[in-house]
Amino acid sequence: MAIGNPRLLLVDSYDSFTFNLASLCKQCIPNCTIYIVKNDRFSMPEIAPxxxxxxxxxxxxxxxxxxxxHDVGVIKDLWNIPEKSTLPIFGVCLGLQSLGVAYGAQLKRLDVVKHGQISQIxxxxxxxxxxxxxxxxxxxHSLHxxxxxxxxxxxxxxxDDGAENGRVVMAIRHASRPYWAVQYHPESVCTRGGGLEVIQNFWRLAQAWSIKTRRQIQPWNTNLENMLGKPWQSYPLASPVRPTLSQSRPSVATQVCELPTVTAATVSELFGVRNEASPFVLLDSAAQPGRFSIIASLMPTSLQITHFAGDDFLTLTWSIHSRQERMGPGRDVWTWIASFxxxxxxxxGHPxxxxxxxxxxxxxxxxxxxSLDVAFNKETHVRRHPDLNLVFVERSVVIDSATGRVFVQSIIPNDDPWISDTxxxxxxxxxxxVLPILRPELSPLSPVVALPDKSRYIARIHEAKERIFAGDSYELCLTARTSISVPKSKSLPASLSTSWDRYQGLRSKNPAPYSAYIRLHPTTLLSSSPERFLSTSRPPNPIFQLRPIKGTVRKAPGITRAVAEEALIGSIKEVAENLMIVDLIxxxxxxxxxxxxxxxxxxxVEEYETVWQLVSVIEGTFKPGTSGASDSDTQLGWEMLRTSLPPGSMTGAPKKRSIEILQTLEDQxxxxxxxxxxxxxxxxGSDWSVTIRSCFKFEDRSNAASEDCNSFENWHIGAGGAITALSDPEAEWEEMITKLKSVVGAFGA
Structure with a gap:
C-alpha cells in the first residue's frame, strides 16, 4: 500500500543545486510535500523528534x-540515529560521501577532478x-x-575513469538500514537515465521498507510548521512596506513616430547628455540581439534612490533636496523598493x-x-559607490531598431506639450x-594603465584550484581590477562631458547588445556588456529568462561558425563551465x-558583433495559483532579482561558498x-544585464578633492575568468587581458 501525501525533509548543505533536487523529487514522488532545512539549523537532539x-x-x-x-552539520548524525527512529534516507554527492565515511569508507581525492562533466555510470x-x-x-566532485x-x-x-581515476564509486546502499545514495547529480539538466528513474526507485524502496517495518508516520501539527517554516514550492513575496511617496496610479501617454535614422546617440545629445553635472541614463542596444534602446529625459525633480548595503536606510534625492528614509525593523531595501x-x-503603456x-x-x-548573508571583507570594503543607485524615470524615448519606430512617452499627467515638443x-x-558622430578632441596625453600584478593573479589562480581540488567549490570566477588615469583636456569646459565621448569610443570599438551610459552621481558607468542577466515579461504569468555566457571566441579571419563551434562545443572545459552555471540558475x-x-x-553558439559565444537560455514561469501570485505579480521580477544575485556566472558554484572563498583571493x-x-x-517587466566589459568612475561633486575635480579622470575596469580544475593559469591570465582590450582601447591605451 502506497504512502499517501508523503512528507520529505531535504537537508541543504548551502548548495546551489538544492531546489533542482527538490523539483526532481516533486516529479518522482506524487503529492509529496518538501520541507528544506540547512544542515546547521538544528542539532541532532533537536531534529530527532x-x-x-x-x-x-x-x-x-x-x-x-x-x-x-562545519561542512556537514547534522548530516553526520543522521546515519546513526537509534534503530527505533530509523527512516528511509537518500543522499546525493556529499550525502553519499557522508554515508560512506560513517560506515568505515576511506575519503580520498580524485587525481582528475570531475566538475560539470558527464560520465557513463x-x-x-x-x-x-x-x-x-x-x-x-x-x-x-573532487572527493570520493x-x-x-x-x-x-x-x-x-x-x-570507470580509466587512467585518470580508475574505478570510482557512484552509488551505495546500507546492508540493513534503508539508506541509499548516489555520488553523481541526478538533478542536473544533463543527467540521462539516472535521475527521474533512480529517485522513483528510491521511493519504491522507501515505501516497501516502511510497510514491512510497519513504521507509523506521526501527524503534522502547527508546532512543526512554526519550527520548519512553509514547505517548498515557491517563496511568497515578502509583506509589502507601506509606500512613502505618492500612491497615484499614473497613465502612460505615448506618441509613435517613424524615424529610422534617429539614433540613441542623437536623442541623448538632444536630452543634454554632455552636461556632466546632470544625471543621465541610456540603455543602449548597440548590436544584435539587442533591439530596444531606452533614453530617459530626466528633470531636476527626478527622484534618485541610493543605498549602501548594510545600512538601514535609503537616501532620496530630488532637485536640491535630500533626505534619509529608514526602512524599519525587519524590512530591507528590496521590500522598500517593491512597495514603492x-x-x-x-x-x-504601448504593448x-x-x-x-x-x-x-x-x-x-x-x-x-x-543578500546571501555573507559578511563583507573588512580589509577590502570601501564605501564609495552606492550599492543601489536608481533613478525614477517619468519621461523617456524608446527606439526600436528592428522597425525604425520611436516611442515618446510620459507618465506625468497632462504632459502632452512635452511629448509634442519632443x-x-x-x-x-x-x-x-545616417551621419557620423563628430566628437570633440580629447586630451592628446596618453592614459596610464595599471594592470593587476601578473604573478599575484596567477598565484591566486593556484590557490583557487587548490580549493576546488579540496571540494570547496566546483568553479571560482576570479577577478581583478585594472585602473586607468586619463589626463583631462584643458581645452574643454569643466561642465562638458568627456565620459560621454569615452562611451561613444567604447561603443564604436565594441558594440554590444547590452551597452549603457549611466551617470548617477557619484557613479558614472560605461558598459558594452554582451550578457543579459535576467529579463522578466509583464504579468500576468510572467516568464523569467536568464542567458548565461560561458565560452567566447573572438572573430578573426578564418574563424567561421564551424570553427567557433568546434572550439566551444568541443571543449570539455567550456561546456562544463556553462553547465555548472545553468544548473545554478x-x-x-x-x-x-x-x-x-x-x-x-x-x-x-551565438554570433555577436565581434565574438562567437557559448550561450544557454533558461526560463521559469510563475503559474497562476502559486503562492505569491496575486496583485503582487508585478513584484515578481524584483523578487527573482534579489534571489539570483550576484550573477552565478560571476561567482561560480556553489554560490555562497564560492563568494566566501573569492573574498580571500581578491584584493578589492x-x-x-x-x-x-x-x-x-x-x-x-524588467531587464537586467551583467556589468562586464565595462568601466566606471567615482565623482563626489561636493568634494573639491574628489577624483575628477583634479586634472585626471580615474576609471576602473574589472575582468577575470572562471577557474576550474582544468584551468591553465597562463591561459587564464591571457583571457583576462583579452577581455580588457576592448574597454582599455576606448581610452586610446
Missing amino acids: LLSSFSAVIVGPGPGSPEND HHTGVELFHGVGRVEAVRY VALANGGDVEELAWA MAGKRVHD DIPFWGGLVGVLSYELGVR VSMLTEASPTE RHDLHAVVGEDVQVKQFCG DRSIYSGVFGYWCLGG
Missing part, C-alpha cells in the same frame, strides 16, 4: 568534506537501478570514497515596447553578497541619412517559481563590476 513526522529524508549535495563538521541493475538502462550522469571490504555499505554503481513600485503601477517608465540604474555585486525636436534632428529560478523551469537552449571589492544594470518597468 521531528523525523517521526516525515516519510523520508533527502540529504542534498554541498561543498566541503564529510570529515569537516555502470550499475548492478538492482535496487536504485532496477529497470534502469544506460546512465549518463553529471558529476560535481573507497568502501571498506565486508563493511555495512555496498556498491550499487560505479564509473507597487504604488505606481500602470497598465496602459510593443518593454519599458513605459520606472526605475533605471545600477546594483552592485556587494548588494547581492549581502516629437518635433526628433523629427527636425532626423537626417535623411535553474536552482535560483526554482526558488521563486516552483517546478516550471526549462532549459530552452543549452550551450548554443568588486563594487559596480559583476553587479547588474537595467530597469524595472511600472508595468511589471
Whole structure:
C-alpha cells in the first residue's frame, strides 16, 4: 500500500543545486510535500523528534568534506540515529560521501577532478537501478570514497575513469538500514537515465521498507510548521512596506513616430547628455540581439534612490533636496523598493515596447553578497559607490531598431506639450541619412594603465584550484581590477562631458547588445556588456529568462561558425563551465517559481558583433495559483532579482561558498563590476544585464578633492575568468587581458 501525501525533509548543505533536487523529487514522488532545512539549523537532539513526522529524508549535495563538521552539520548524525527512529534516507554527492565515511569508507581525492562533466555510470541493475538502462550522469566532485571490504555499505554503481581515476564509486546502499545514495547529480539538466528513474526507485524502496517495518508516520501539527517554516514550492513575496511617496496610479501617454535614422546617440545629445553635472541614463542596444534602446529625459525633480548595503536606510534625492528614509525593523531595501513600485503601477503603456517608465540604474555585486548573508571583507570594503543607485524615470524615448519606430512617452499627467515638443525636436534632428558622430578632441596625453600584478593573479589562480581540488567549490570566477588615469583636456569646459565621448569610443570599438551610459552621481558607468542577466515579461504569468555566457571566441579571419563551434562545443572545459552555471540558475529560478523551469537552449553558439559565444537560455514561469501570485505579480521580477544575485556566472558554484572563498583571493571589492544594470518597468517587466566589459568612475561633486575635480579622470575596469580544475593559469591570465582590450582601447591605451 502506497504512502499517501508523503512528507520529505531535504537537508541543504548551502548548495546551489538544492531546489533542482527538490523539483526532481516533486516529479518522482506524487503529492509529496518538501520541507528544506540547512544542515546547521538544528542539532541532532533537536531534529530527532521531528523525523517521526516525515516519510523520508533527502540529504542534498554541498561543498566541503564529510570529515569537516562545519561542512556537514547534522548530516553526520543522521546515519546513526537509534534503530527505533530509523527512516528511509537518500543522499546525493556529499550525502553519499557522508554515508560512506560513517560506515568505515576511506575519503580520498580524485587525481582528475570531475566538475560539470558527464560520465557513463555502470550499475548492478538492482535496487536504485532496477529497470534502469544506460546512465549518463553529471558529476560535481573532487572527493570520493573507497568502501571498506565486508563493511555495512555496498556498491550499487560505479564509473570507470580509466587512467585518470580508475574505478570510482557512484552509488551505495546500507546492508540493513534503508539508506541509499548516489555520488553523481541526478538533478542536473544533463543527467540521462539516472535521475527521474533512480529517485522513483528510491521511493519504491522507501515505501516497501516502511510497510514491512510497519513504521507509523506521526501527524503534522502547527508546532512543526512554526519550527520548519512553509514547505517548498515557491517563496511568497515578502509583506509589502507601506509606500512613502505618492500612491497615484499614473497613465502612460505615448506618441509613435517613424524615424529610422534617429539614433540613441542623437536623442541623448538632444536630452543634454554632455552636461556632466546632470544625471543621465541610456540603455543602449548597440548590436544584435539587442533591439530596444531606452533614453530617459530626466528633470531636476527626478527622484534618485541610493543605498549602501548594510545600512538601514535609503537616501532620496530630488532637485536640491535630500533626505534619509529608514526602512524599519525587519524590512530591507528590496521590500522598500517593491512597495514603492507597487504604488505606481500602470497598465496602459504601448504593448510593443518593454519599458513605459520606472526605475533605471545600477546594483552592485556587494548588494547581492549581502543578500546571501555573507559578511563583507573588512580589509577590502570601501564605501564609495552606492550599492543601489536608481533613478525614477517619468519621461523617456524608446527606439526600436528592428522597425525604425520611436516611442515618446510620459507618465506625468497632462504632459502632452512635452511629448509634442519632443516629437518635433526628433523629427527636425532626423537626417535623411545616417551621419557620423563628430566628437570633440580629447586630451592628446596618453592614459596610464595599471594592470593587476601578473604573478599575484596567477598565484591566486593556484590557490583557487587548490580549493576546488579540496571540494570547496566546483568553479571560482576570479577577478581583478585594472585602473586607468586619463589626463583631462584643458581645452574643454569643466561642465562638458568627456565620459560621454569615452562611451561613444567604447561603443564604436565594441558594440554590444547590452551597452549603457549611466551617470548617477557619484557613479558614472560605461558598459558594452554582451550578457543579459535576467529579463522578466509583464504579468500576468510572467516568464523569467536568464542567458548565461560561458565560452567566447573572438572573430578573426578564418574563424567561421564551424570553427567557433568546434572550439566551444568541443571543449570539455567550456561546456562544463556553462553547465555548472545553468544548473545554478535553474536552482535560483526554482526558488521563486516552483517546478516550471526549462532549459530552452543549452550551450548554443551565438554570433555577436565581434565574438562567437557559448550561450544557454533558461526560463521559469510563475503559474497562476502559486503562492505569491496575486496583485503582487508585478513584484515578481524584483523578487527573482534579489534571489539570483550576484550573477552565478560571476561567482561560480556553489554560490555562497564560492563568494566566501573569492573574498580571500581578491584584493578589492568588486563594487559596480559583476553587479547588474537595467530597469524595472511600472508595468511589471524588467531587464537586467551583467556589468562586464565595462568601466566606471567615482565623482563626489561636493568634494573639491574628489577624483575628477583634479586634472585626471580615474576609471576602473574589472575582468577575470572562471577557474576550474582544468584551468591553465597562463591561459587564464591571457583571457583576462583579452577581455580588457576592448574597454582599455576606448581610452586610446
